[in-house]
Amino acid sequence: xxxxxxxxxxxxxxxxQYDSETVEQRETVGNGALATVRWYDGEPVGDGHLQxxxxxxxxxxxxxxxxxxxxxxxxRQYLKRKLAERVGDRQELLIPTGESPLETASFGKx
Numbered sequence: 001x002x003x004x005x006x007x008x009x010x011x012x013x014x015x016x017q018y019d020s021e022t023v024e025q026r027e028t029v030g031n032g033a034l035a036t037v038r039w040y041d042g043e044p045v046g047d048g049h050l051q052x053x054x055x056x057x058x059x060x061x062x063x064x065x066x067x068x069x070x071x072x073x074x075x076r077q078y079l080k081r082k083l084a085e086r087v088g089d090r091q092e093l094l095i096p097t098g099e100s101p102l103e104t105a106s107f108g109k110x
Contacts, residue, residue, distance in 0.1 A: 009034035009094070010047050012054050014079050016072075019062030023072070031076075033083060033095040053086050 013032040016023045037044045061079055064070045070078060080095050087093045 008037045008039055008044070010037045010044070010051070012050075012083065014058075014076055016058060016062045016065060016075060019058045020065045021062075022066050023062070033080070033093055035087060035094075036092040047091075050086065050091070054083060057082055057086075 011032055012035060015031055035047065035050060038046045057079065061070065061075050065072065065075045084093060084095070
């Protein structure tokens with residue numbers, strides 16, 4: 001597992017219950033990602049763009065789930081992949097693999 005830097009992280013929740021008419025409720029623990037956030041003068045800065053992109057991504061994925069294009073599993077995998085592409089190496093991104101509660105896939109700079 002890569003060494004983690006100290007700092008703050010933004011939680012990006014993968015649940016689609018608010019973005020899809022077919023999803024009623026999803027797990028809240030281990031169902032998302034953590035992205036690093038820069039802070040200045042006690043306020044988070046520089047992650048508003050990512051939050052907006054992630055909200056739009058969830059909206060589209062929710063629509064695709066409702067239309068039968070995605071299953072809940074493929075929707076989650078798509079969210080993970082697209083989020084990792086959007087973050088790139090600008091931020092540290094930690095996403096649980098689902099194989100073990102302690103095992104994570106880390107994208108970006110370690």
